[in-house]
Amino acid sequence: MSTAYPQLEARYREAxxxxxxxxxxxxxxxxxxxAKAHPWRADQIAWLAGQQHRLTTGDEIGGWLAQATSxxxxxxxxxxxxxxxxxxxxxxxxxxxxxxxxxRTTAQATQIWAEARARSSFADFLPQLSxxxxxxxxxxxxxxxxxxxxxxxxxxxxxxxxxxxxxxxSAVFASFAPALAALLEPALARSxxxxxDALAGHYPVAAQQAFxxxxxxxxxxxxxxxxxxxxxxxxxxxxxPYDVRQTTRYDEANFLSSLFGILHESGHGLYDQGLSxxxxxxxxxxxxxxGIHESQSRLWENHVGGSDAFWAHxxxxxxxxxxxxxxxxxxxxxxxxxRVERSFIRVDADEVTYDLHIAVRFEIERDLMAGTLALAxxxxxxxxxxxxxxxxxxxxxxxxxxxxxxxxxAGFGYFPTYTLGNLNAAQxxxxxxxxxPTLDDQLASGQYHTLLTWLRTNVHEKGxxxxxxxxxxxxxxxxxxxxxxxxxxxxxxx
Amino acid sequence: MSTAYPQLEARYREAxxxxxxxxxxxxxxxxxxxAKAHPWRADQIAWLAGQQHRLTTGDEIGGWLAQATSxxxxxxxxxxxxxxxxxxxxxxxxxxxxxxxxxRTTAQATQIWAEARARSSFADFLPQLSxxxxxxxxxxxxxxxxxxxxxxxxxxxxxxxxxxxxxxxSAVFASFAPALAALLEPALARSxxxxxDALAGHYPVAAQQAFxxxxxxxxxxxxxxxxxxxxxxxxxxxxxPYDVRQTTRYDEANFLSSLFGILHESGHGLYDQGLSxxxxxxxxxxxxxxGIHESQSRLWENHVGGSDAFWAHxxxxxxxxxxxxxxxxxxxxxxxxxRVERSFIRVDADEVTYDLHIAVRFEIERDLMAGTLALAxxxxxxxxxxxxxxxxxxxxxxxxxxxxxxxxxAGFGYFPTYTLGNLNAAQxxxxxxxxxPTLDDQLASGQYHTLLTWLRTNVHEKGxxxxxxxxxxxxxxxxxxxxxxxxxxxxxxx
Numbered sequence: 001m002s003t004a005y006p007q008l009e010a011r012y013r014e015a016x017x018x019x020x021x022x023x024x025x026x027x028x029x030x031x032x033x034x035a036k037a038h039p040w041r042a043d044q045i046a047w048l049a050g051q052q053h054r055l056t057t058g059d060e061i062g063g064w065l066a067q068a069t070s071x072x073x074x075x076x077x078x079x080x081x082x083x084x085x086x087x088x089x090x091x092x093x094x095x096x097x098x099x100x101x102x103x104r105t106t107a108q109a110t111q112i113w114a115e116a117r118a119r120s121s122f123a124d125f126l127p128q129l130s131x132x133x134x135x136x137x138x139x140x141x142x143x144x145x146x147x148x149x150x151x152x153x154x155x156x157x158x159x160x161x162x163x164x165x166x167x168x169x170s171a172v173f174a175s176f177a178p179a180l181a182a183l184l185e186p187a188l189a190r191s192x193x194x195x196x197d198a199l200a201g202h203y204p205v206a207a208q209q210a211f212x213x214x215x216x217x218x219x220x221x222x223x224x225x226x227x228x229x230x231x232x233x234x235x236x237x238x239x240x241p242y243d244v245r246q247t248t249r250y251d252e253a254n255f256l257s258s259l260f261g262i263l264h265e266s267g268h269g270l271y272d273q274g275l276s277x278x279x280x281x282x283x284x285x286x287x288x289x290x291g292i293h294e295s296q297s298r299l300w301e302n303h304v305g306g307s308d309a310f311w312a313h314x315x316x317x318x319x320x321x322x323x324x325x326x327x328x329x330x331x332x333x334x335x336x337x338x339r340v341e342r343s344f345i346r347v348d349a350d351e352v353t354y355d356l357h358i359a360v361r362f363e364i365e366r367d368l369m370a371g372t373l374a375l376a377x378x379x380x381x382x383x384x385x386x387x388x389x390x391x392x393x394x395x396x397x398x399x400x401x402x403x404x405x406x407x408x409x410a411g412f413g414y415f416p417t418y419t420l421g422n423l424n425a426a427q428x429x430x431x432x433x434x435x436x437p438t439l440d441d442q443l444a445s446g447q448y449h450t451l452l453t454w455l456r457t458n459v460h461e462k463g464x465x466x467x468x469x470x471x472x473x474x475x476x477x478x479x480x481x482x483x484x485x486x487x488x489x490x491x492x493x494x
Numbered sequence: 495m496s497t498a499y500p501q502l503e504a505r506y507r508e509a510x511x512x513x514x515x516x517x518x519x520x521x522x523x524x525x526x527x528x529a530k531a532h533p534w535r536a537d538q539i540a541w542l543a544g545q546q547h548r549l550t551t552g553d554e555i556g557g558w559l560a561q562a563t564s565x566x567x568x569x570x571x572x573x574x575x576x577x578x579x580x581x582x583x584x585x586x587x588x589x590x591x592x593x594x595x596x597x598r599t600t601a602q603a604t605q606i607w608a609e610a611r612a613r614s615s616f617a618d619f620l621p622q623l624s625x626x627x628x629x630x631x632x633x634x635x636x637x638x639x640x641x642x643x644x645x646x647x648x649x650x651x652x653x654x655x656x657x658x659x660x661x662x663x664s665a666v667f668a669s670f671a672p673a674l675a676a677l678l679e680p681a682l683a684r685s686x687x688x689x690x691d692a693l694a695g696h697y698p699v700a701a702q703q704a705f706x707x708x709x710x711x712x713x714x715x716x717x718x719x720x721x722x723x724x725x726x727x728x729x730x731x732x733x734x735p736y737d738v739r740q741t742t743r744y745d746e747a748n749f750l751s752s753l754f755g756i757l758h759e760s761g762h763g764l765y766d767q768g769l770s771x772x773x774x775x776x777x778x779x780x781x782x783x784x785g786i787h788e789s790q791s792r793l794w795e796n797h798v799g800g801s802d803a804f805w806a807h808x809x810x811x812x813x814x815x816x817x818x819x820x821x822x823x824x825x826x827x828x829x830x831x832x833r834v835e836r837s838f839i840r841v842d843a844d845e846v847t848y849d850l851h852i853a854v855r856f857e858i859e860r861d862l863m864a865g866t867l868a869l870a871x872x873x874x875x876x877x878x879x880x881x882x883x884x885x886x887x888x889x890x891x892x893x894x895x896x897x898x899x900x901x902x903x904a905g906f907g908y909f910p911t912y913t914l915g916n917l918n919a920a921q922x923x924x925x926x927x928x929x930x931p932t933l934d935d936q937l938a939s940g941q942y943h944t945l946l947t948w949l950r951t952n953v954h955e956k957g958x959x960x961x962x963x964x965x966x967x968x969x970x971x972x973x974x975x976x977x978x979x980x981x982x983x984x985x986x987x988x
Contacts, residue, residue, distance in 0.1 A: 017541045020534070024519060033737070035718040040514070040734035047511045051545075224529040240534035243527070 004067035005077060008084060009282065011064075015055045016281025022048045024239050031229045031247065057091050076276070076284040079465040083283020086162070089146045094139065102135050106409045113408035120398035122379050125408075130375055132410045133368055139410075140369060152369040156413030160290045161420065163467030164480075166366060169416050172423070176482040177359040180352065181389055183486070187340040187352045187493040194335040201324045203255035211255070211321040212248070212262040215314065219300060220452045221246075221266045222273055234261045236268035236297075241280035244272040255322060256337055263305040267297035270452060274460030283464040290414070291480070292459065292468050294421020295428055302351055303429045304451070306492070308334045309444040340493055342392050344399035352493050355422055356389040361404070361415040369412060424472060426485035428459065431476040498561035499571060502578060503776065505558075509549045510775025516542045518733050525723045525741065547593075551585050570770070570778040573959040577777020580656070583640045588633065596629050600903045607902035614892035616873050619902075624869055626904045627862055633904075634863060646863040650907030654784045655914060657961030660860060662973075663910050666917070670976035671853040674846065675883055677980075681834040681846045681987040688829040695818045697749035705749070705815040706742070706756040709808065713794060714946045715740075715760045716767055728755045730762035730791075735774035738766040749816060750831055757799040761791035764946060768954030777958040784908070785974070786953060786962050788915020789922055796845055797923045798945070800986070802828045803938040834987055836886050838893040846987050849916055850883040855898070855909040863906060918966060920979035922953065925970040 025045050033041055065088060068081050109128040116125035140152035147158030153166045209228075217223065225242035236246040246265035251257045271293060279285030287293050304310055308331065311318075315330035325333070340350045346357040364381055367373035373381055382401040383394040394400035406414050432454045433439050442450050458475040469479040519539050527535055559582060562575050603622040610619035634646035641652030647660045703722075711717065719736035730740040740759035745751045765787055773779030781787050798804055802825065805812075809824035819827070834844045840851040858875055861867035867875055876895040877888040888894035900908050926948045927933050936944050952969040963973035 014541065017538050021515065021519065021538050021542070024522065024538075025515065028518065028522070032721060032723075034720055036716075036736035037719065037734050040737060044511050044515050044518075044734075047508065048515070222530075225531065226528055227526060229526075240531050240538075242530035243534060 003071055004064035005071050005073060005081070008061070008064045008068055009077075009080065011055060011061065012080075012084060012282055015052055018048055018052045018055065020239050020243075020281070022052070023237050027237050027239060027245055030231045030233075030235070053091075053096075056088065061088050062092075075465070076279050076282075076463075079284040079463060080279065080282045083286065083464045086146065087283075090143060090159070093142045093146055098135070098138060098142070102139070102410055105131050105135060109408045109410075110405065113402070113405065117398050117402040120396040120402065122397040122402055125402060126375060129378075129407060132407060133375065133412075136410050136412045137369060137371075153366045153413060156369065157416060158413075160413055160417050161468055162289060163469050164289075164291070164416075164420070168479075169362060169420075170366070172419070172480070172482055173359045173362060176419075176423075176486070177356060177389060179482065179486050180356055180359075180489075183352055183489055183494060184340075184342070184390070187489075188342070190494060191338065191340040194332065194339065196339070198328060198332050198336045199254070199256070199325075201253075201322070203252050203322055205250045205252060207321040208250055208252075208255050208258050211318065212259055214317060215259065215305075216262055216266045218446060219263070219266060219270070219304065219448045221269050225273060226269055228262065228265075234265055236265040236272070238272045241275075241277050241285075244269045255318075256333075260301050260305055260337070264297040264301040267300035268293060270300070270455070271296040271460050274452075274456045276461060276463055279463060286464050288459075288462060288464055288466065288471055289468040290417035291420030291424055292471060294417055295424030296455065296459065298421050298425035299429055299455075303425060303488070304443065304448070306334075306337055306351070307443070309440065310334070311337070313444060313446040338493060342390050344386075344392065344394060345403055351422075352489055353390060355419045358415050358419040359389060360385045362419075364401070365412050365415065420468070420480055423480050423482055423485045424468075426488045427472065427476045427478075427480065427483075428455070429488070430484040431458075497565055498558035499565050499567060499575070502555070502558045502562055503571075503574065505549060505555065506574075506578060506776055509546055512542055512546045512549065514733050514737075514775070516546070517731050521731050521733060521739055524725045524727075524729070547585075547590075550582065555582050556586075569959070570773050570957075573778040573957060574773065574776045577780070577958045580640065581777075584637060584653070587636045587640055592629070592632060592636070596633070596904055599625050599629060603902045603904075604899065607896070607899065611892050611896045614890040614896065616891040616896055619896060620869060623872075623901060626901060627869060627906075630904050630906045631863060631865075647860045647907060650863065651910060652907075654907055654911050655962055656783060657963050658783075658785070658910075658914070658974075663856060663914075664860070666913070666974070666976055667853045667856060670913075670917075670980070671850060671883060673976065673980050674850055674983075677846055677983055677988060678834075678836070678884070681983075682836070684988060685832065685834040688826065688833065690833070692822060692826050692830045693748070693750070693819075695747075695816070697746050697816055699744045699746060701815040702744055702746075702749050702752050705812065706753055708811060709753065709799075710756055710760045712940060713757070713760060713764070713798065713942045715763050719767055720763055722756065722759075728759055730759040730766070732766045735769075735771050735779075738763045749812075750827075754795050754799055754831070758791040758795040761794035762787060764794070764949070765790040765954050768946075768950045770955060770957055773957060780958050782953075782956060782958055782960065782965055783962040784911035785914030785918055786965060788911055789918030790949065790953065792915050792919040793923055793949075797919060797982070798937065798942070800828075800831055800845070801937070803934065804828070805831070807938060807940040832987060836884055838880075838886065838888060839897055845916075846983055847884060849913045852909050852913040853883060854879045856913075858895070859906050859909065914962070914974055917974050917976055917979045918962075920982045921966065921970045921972075921974065921977075922949070923982070924978040925952075 022045055025041060025048070029038070029041055061084070065081065065085055073081065105128070109132055112128050113125050116122065136156060137152055140155040143159065144152065144155040147155045147162070149155055149158060149165055151166055157164055157166060157169065213223070213228065216228070226244040226246065229245065229247045230249060231247040232249060234246070234248045236244065238244055246262070246269050248258045248261040248265065271287060275287065276285040311330045311334040315325075315333065318333065319325045340352045342353060343349055346354070349357055360382060363385060364373060364378060367381075368375065368378070379397055379401050386392060386394050386400065432451060435454060436442075436450055439451060442448075459471065462471055466474060472479050516539055519535060519542070523532070523535055555578070559575065559579055567575065599622070603626055606622050607619050610616065630650065631646055634649040637653065638646065638649040641649045641656070643649060643652060643659055645660055651658055651660060651663065707717070707722065710722070720738040720740065723739065723741045724743060725741040726743060728740070728742045730738065732738055740756070740763050742752045742755040742759065765781060769781065770779040805824045805828040809827065812827065813819045834846045836847060837843055840848070843851055854876060857879060858867060858872060861875075862869065862872070873891055873895050880886060880888050880894065926945055929948060930936075930944055933945060936942075953965065956965055960968060966973050
């Protein structure tokens with residue numbers, strides 16, 4: 001009897017080729033695809049998805065997995081087998097009919113949601129949302145035995161964040177959200193000392209691109225194994241072990257928008273570029289979870305890029321690319337980048353208010369999945385929660401419960417990973433500071449290598465060998481908590 | 495018994511999805527792929543090629559084809575079945591071992607050729623070339639029963655140009671090459687009246703891109719179903735029924751280089767955009783041959799773009815994008831674009847000398863395949879032929895028999911399609927003029943729609959329903975001949 005492990009590895013390496021080909025077509029769809037070419041592209045992607053599904057759900061895999069557990073394996077190989085067991089179990093649990101129904105419904109729903117948002121009419125989205133909630137509930141019921149947990153939301157959360165339970169997230173928000181709300185007044189007061197138009201001026205796209213590329217290179221993004229292109233919605237995608245592509249958008253009135261976008265996506269990109277090359281495309285060379293991925297983007301964006309030290313160092317280069325910045329100081333740029341404001345729209349929110357937006361979504365999603373909140377009551381519940389946490393009165397659904405695309409693709413359980421990412425970032429940064437006493441001096445002189453190396457060792461190279469709580473505990477001494485984030489926010493904003 | 499035709503069509507539509515996915519990855523490889531990402535990309539493309547091969551060589555296809563010939567089919571469906579019969583027979587005739595050996599050898603040979611060319615040493619390329627010639631001969635021996643013909647070169651030519659025989663190409667060159675050589679002196683004399691630096695100046699890339707796009711749009715290239723990007727070696731590729739991508743390169747000292755490049759690639763692109771949408775990816779919606787494809791690029795590049803009428807019309811727009819052109823006249827731009835010069839390098843050659851370069855390559859390839867020319871004698875034979883046709887003495891192999899990449903990918907039989915393209919372009923243009931008496935007035939006022947419509951009807955929409963000689967006969971009254979090309983060159987250059 002031949003050994004099973006090599007057959008599994010060959011199978012999943014082939015699947016990785018197909019998956020990255022799909023990602024390649026998806027990247028092109030967002031960047032360069034001509035307007036009329038979308039239907040053909042959809043057919044190409046569907047064909048690849050079919051091949052991928054066929055390769056990763058076959059009965060033979062179950063046999064190989066059963067056999068491989070008793071084979072003599074290296075630690076990486078054991079990580080791979082554990083990862084495949086989970087992925088295979090999840091994939092097998094979802095019948096084709098449900099997957100197709102979800103694909104069909106979300107394709108329509110995204111369009112209908114966009115129209116409903118334009119009209120600010122939750123009622124127009126309600127029938128679709130009702131279907132999506134029912135489908136997500138069915139999916140959750142099927143996945144729960146695999147993900148583990150005690151309620152539907154555990155299963156949905158577990159897809160994005162293996163090992164995290166709804167009760168844990170509830171506990172985090174129960175202390176974190178009120179503490180955030182308490183920070184808001186002092187942060188607003190300090191922020192008011194910097195005028196909103198402190199950096200007013202014209203920032204040509206080409207100069208922004210040159211500056212962004214310089215910064216991304218300095219923090220360690222490898223342009224021989226990656227790129228930056230332009231899209232409406234920024235993202236970062238992995239197309240191969242040496243092919244990580246990020247995107248951004250440009251506002252010629254505000255260079256900070258694309259720069260922080262690039263710092264954010266470069267954080268994702270550095271994680272992807274730091275995954276094990278030997279196990280690339282296999283669980284030991286895959287990212288741990290969305291909440292860990294987001295911690296990397298937020299760490300580089302906010303903890304590095306949003307610091308006074310960053311601007312003290314980069315000020316001369318910023319002036320080189322945007323000569324009129326000579327009329328303002330490095331400190332003013334840092335202060336402008338730290339602006340806090342109560343606002344209705346999550347994607348525009350600053351660091352102090354951002355997680356309040358997430359707290360609202362989490363409570364509503366959780367209760368929707370549990371069946372304790374009626375769909376028709378979502379706008380009222382949203383507006384009440386938002387008022388309680390931010391003090392603002394939501395004027396209409398477009399500025400409230402209709403603003404995000406996530407529910408239209410049935411992405412229930414996704415939102416909390418944003419907050420987990422923020423908490424993880426602060427916690428990892430604090431741990432890196434403890435481990436490297438000279439870290440702040442290095443960052444102040446534009447030396448990012450030691451920080452990156454610490455992240456490579458403690459996060460990137462772990463792949464999926466640990467769950468997120470295990471990884472956080474190994475790297476920082478405890479699973480995700482709110483303390484380091486609150487200390488960071490207070491020091492930075494108050 | 496179910497009908498076979500629908501199964502064939504479904505199979506080949508699936509193959510078209512895979513083929514265009516390969517083309518997509520190939521396009522990205524040339525345009526945007528990061529430097530370190532090439533090995534993974536090669537694996538992705540190899541995987542797709544394997545799927546494509548599996549889908550298009552299975553025994554079941556033979557059975558379907560046999561059955562489909564007796565089914566009740568539309569004309570397009572009959573074209574498809576005939577095309578598949580040929581493609582399937584060709585694919586089945588080549589054993590995997592030969593295909594793999596060709597792939598492996600050409601991969602090495604391209605590198606070795608580039609190095610040999612850099613050292614101008616034919617001897618360094620000789621061992622690889624010897625293998626490639628032997629492999630091409632084996633391939634030709636296998637394909638000859640399918641392509642028809644009486645010699646190996648017939649088989650190789652037949653792959654690119656179904657229905658054309660070596661003897662016919664020999665006959666064309668026998669009269670065409672001496673006639674061209676005779677045109678050279680008067681053309682050089684007339685050309686000498688325009689100074690080489692008549693258009694000297696700086697032409698910023700962004701301005702060239704804006705002007706090129708305006709011109710490409712005017713002749714009918716649909717940018718909602720296509721794009722222009724930048725590459726070292728310009729090309730045009732079809733990624734779907736509404737996705738035709740061309741590329742060019744820019745020389746800021748010479749705007750004509752990218753403009754004529756765009757006119758050339760747009761000619762290919764208009765053909766691709768004009769193929770039947772209903773049969774797209776099937777033989778009835780595929781291009782007829784390389785020689786017909788090249789006729790479309792050369793027609794728009796030379797017969798439209800290279801005319802006095804074109805520059806009389808576009809002069810104001812050229813001055814808009816490049817203000818210093820106000821100091822020269824439209825006639826001077828046209829004259830500069832018409833410059834003739836004896837030169838050693840094919841890709842730099844003008845219209846009068848270009849086909850002399852091809853004549854040299856054709857004779858040498860034909861005799862190599864027939865075994866009547868020894869490989870070691872190639873440089874001597876090349877130089878003697880080149881001297882005879884152009885009067886120039888080749889200084890070294892880099893300027894002679896080592897200059898082209900084609901032999902390094904075993905592309906024997908490809909070169910003649912360039913000349914067939916030139917002849918077909920002149921012949922089609924003459925026929926269009928006869929069919930549309932007001933054509934020149936329309937072109938002079940920048941109206942290209944009637945010409946494009948004539949080409950759509952007589953060339954693009956024919957797909958592979960006719961062979962190239964049949965198509966030329968249907969469109970112009972006779973198969974490819976040299977007369978119209980000679981008349982055109984004499985009128986334009988002498």
